[in-house]
Amino acid sequence: MWGILNIVNLAHGALVIAGGYLTWLLYSRWHVDPFLSLPVDAVALFVIGYALQRGVINRIIRAPLLFTFLLTFGLNLILVSVLLLLFTPDYRSVTTSYSGSRLELGSIAVPYIRVASLAVAILLAAILWLILNRSRTGAAIQAVGADRDAAQLVGIDLRHAYALTFAIGAAFAGVAGGLISTFQAITPTAGDPYTLQAFAVVILGGLGRVSATVAGGLLFGLIEILGQSTPGLGSGYANAIAFAVLVIVLAFRPQGLLGRLA
Amino acid sequence: MESAGGILPWSEWGHNSVSLLAVNDLGKRFGGVQALQGVSFTVQDGDVLGIIGPNGAGKTTLLNCVSGLFRPDRGDIRWQDRSIVGQAPYRIARLGIGRTFQIVRPFPSMTVRENTAMGALFGQPAGRLQPAEALRQADAVLDLVGLADKRSHPVLRLTVPDRKRLEVARALAMRPRLLLLDEVMAGLNQVEVEQALEMVRQVRASGVAIVLIEHVMKVIVGVCNRALVLNLGRPLLEGPPSEVLRDRRVIEAYLGERYARGGDA
Numbered sequence: 001m002w003g004i005l006n007i008v009n010l011a012h013g014a015l016v017i018a019g020g021y022l023t024w025l026l027y028s029r030w031h032v033d034p035f036l037s038l039p040v041d042a043v044a045l046f047v048i049g050y051a052l053q054r055g056v057i058n059r060i061i062r063a064p065l066l067f068t069f070l071l072t073f074g075l076n077l078i079l080v081s082v083l084l085l086l087f088t089p090d091y092r093s094v095t096t097s098y099s100g101s102r103l104e105l106g107s108i109a110v111p112y113i114r115v116a117s118l119a120v121a122i123l124l125a126a127i128l129w130l131i132l133n134r135s136r137t138g139a140a141i142q143a144v145g146a147d148r149d150a151a152q153l154v155g156i157d158l159r160h161a162y163a164l165t166f167a168i169g170a171a172f173a174g175v176a177g178g179l180i181s182t183f184q185a186i187t188p189t190a191g192d193p194y195t196l197q198a199f200a201v202v203i204l205g206g207l208g209r210v211s212a213t214v215a216g217g218l219l220f221g222l223i224e225i226l227g228q229s230t231p232g233l234g235s236g237y238a239n240a241i242a243f244a245v246l247v248i249v250l251a252f253r254p255q256g257l258l259g260r261l262a
Numbered sequence: 263m264e265s266a267g268g269i270l271p272w273s274e275w276g277h278n279s280v281s282l283l284a285v286n287d288l289g290k291r292f293g294g295v296q297a298l299q300g301v302s303f304t305v306q307d308g309d310v311l312g313i314i315g316p317n318g319a320g321k322t323t324l325l326n327c328v329s330g331l332f333r334p335d336r337g338d339i340r341w342q343d344r345s346i347v348g349q350a351p352y353r354i355a356r357l358g359i360g361r362t363f364q365i366v367r368p369f370p371s372m373t374v375r376e377n378t379a380m381g382a383l384f385g386q387p388a389g390r391l392q393p394a395e396a397l398r399q400a401d402a403v404l405d406l407v408g409l410a411d412k413r414s415h416p417v418l419r420l421t422v423p424d425r426k427r428l429e430v431a432r433a434l435a436m437r438p439r440l441l442l443l444d445e446v447m448a449g450l451n452q453v454e455v456e457q458a459l460e461m462v463r464q465v466r467a468s469g470v471a472i473v474l475i476e477h478v479m480k481v482i483v484g485v486c487n488r489a490l491v492l493n494l495g496r497p498l499l500e501g502p503p504s505e506v507l508r509d510r511r512v513i514e515a516y517l518g519e520r521y522a523r524g525g526d527a
Contacts (some may be wrong), residue, residue: 045495143369147372150363151380152352153433154380155352155355155356155385155386199347
């Protein structure tokens with residue numbers, strides 16, 4: 001979203017959490033398996049994202065970056081408040097019959113849910129790559145990201161392309177939230193770290209390419225884990241170390257590790 | 263139905279049929295600068311209209327108003343007798359008005375072929391195309407502009423003349439009825455200008471009307487059937503290129519009054 005729309009979406013975490021609550025709602029009310037509710041998360045958040053961009057954010061698309069900060073910060077507050085009203089601040093989690101099961105690989109045991117989440121994440125990255133590189137919508141998104149005037153003049157509806165871009169981003173955030181709810185308790189205000197992490201991952205990998213973002217994500221995750229498991233450092237330092245690496249990367253490669261200079 | 267621009271003598275000959283494009287009394291102001299004032303002209307099928315004038319005369323502003331990037335403050339722009347003022351640029355593009363930029367603006371992440379296909383994919387009046395069909399049509403257009411052997415090149419590796427050809431190709435892939443060319447010849451050498459002229463003639467022969475902004479007089483004489491001179495945002499005169507370029511006022515506007523007095527430039 002950032003690369004195309006030039007928007008830093010501070011409401012990203014709230015969209016993640018919204019997806020998490022939807023999965024929780026479907027599970028607790030109708031016993032829908034959390035992995036089956038992921039497509040529902042995607043569709044619901046796609047619609048919400050499209051409406052937000054078309055109705056609200058498109059109005060300031062040519063404004064300086066600071067305005068997008070203010071607007072998405074405000075949207076974040078509204079979304080979190082709505083979630084608080086709907087679901088109360090209590091922690092919720094989705095605990096299925098297979099939640100405790102683990103895959104034993106020699107001395108390592110990995111929960112099945114984590115394995116499945118990894119598979120979904122890989123699938124999502126592949127889908128995103130296909131959308132961006134093999135579809136008409138992806139072509140429009142790339143063109144708008146490169147040059148909005150030139151894109152309009154080959155017949156691309158700018159507002160629609162922006163809204164689709166944001167909607168796709170929101171849909172992916174929603175699915176991520178659904179996954180998160182299966183191994184972590186959620187509360188309406190728990191979204192902020194995800195905004196921060198998304199921001200860091202995108203910068204670390206470099207803007208504009210799915211592969212770069214995936215690499216950035218893996219690296220960021222590894223650094224965090226290493227930070228947590230280093231003797232003498234508590235898990236409280238994990239974020240500090242990860243962001244220190246981010247600052248160092250930015251100092252030497254402002255375009256990100258795999259990014260291209262504009 | 264009222265025929266546009268009827269007050270002005272040079273639009274008389276377009277009277278009996280509806281013009282492809284009719285610009286009437288166009289005005290555009292940026293803050294304290296009157297970029298365009300009282301500009302009127304028409305374009306018929308088969309026309310190649312040259313727009314000339316010194317830097318800052320408002321030529322590019324005029325094209326930006328027609329293609330919808332700017333909204334004029336006054337006047338009307340009619341496409342086949344329907345006003346297009348205030349319409350989104352993508353809608354105007356899909357009506358059949360293709361446009362190139364003076365400073366080329368290809369999509370950098372795409373190849374020559376993909377760039378061209380964007381015009382076919384989104385800009386055609388007839389509606390949606392699938393990507394495979396758009397790429398096929400792009401190949402045909404690349405043949406026409408002479409870029410066929412470079413179709414898989416990344417655009418950033420193209421030379422300046424080739425980038426200009428690509429701009430034209432991308433606009434042509436939209437199958438426009440009118441092509442707006444903003445200084446496609448600028449920065450080209452003699453040989454390249456000849457090649458580009460040939461390309462414009464072929465485009466005209468394929469049934470596309472053209473409005474082109476140009477500083478190279480050889481281009482205006484070589485390919486245009488009419489020329490419109492702008493100076494400081496106002497129309498100076500319009501007529502056949504050979505007459506327009508001999509006019510004393512035009513020489514003054516371009517080269518200064520003293521030069522005009524000095525004799526036949």
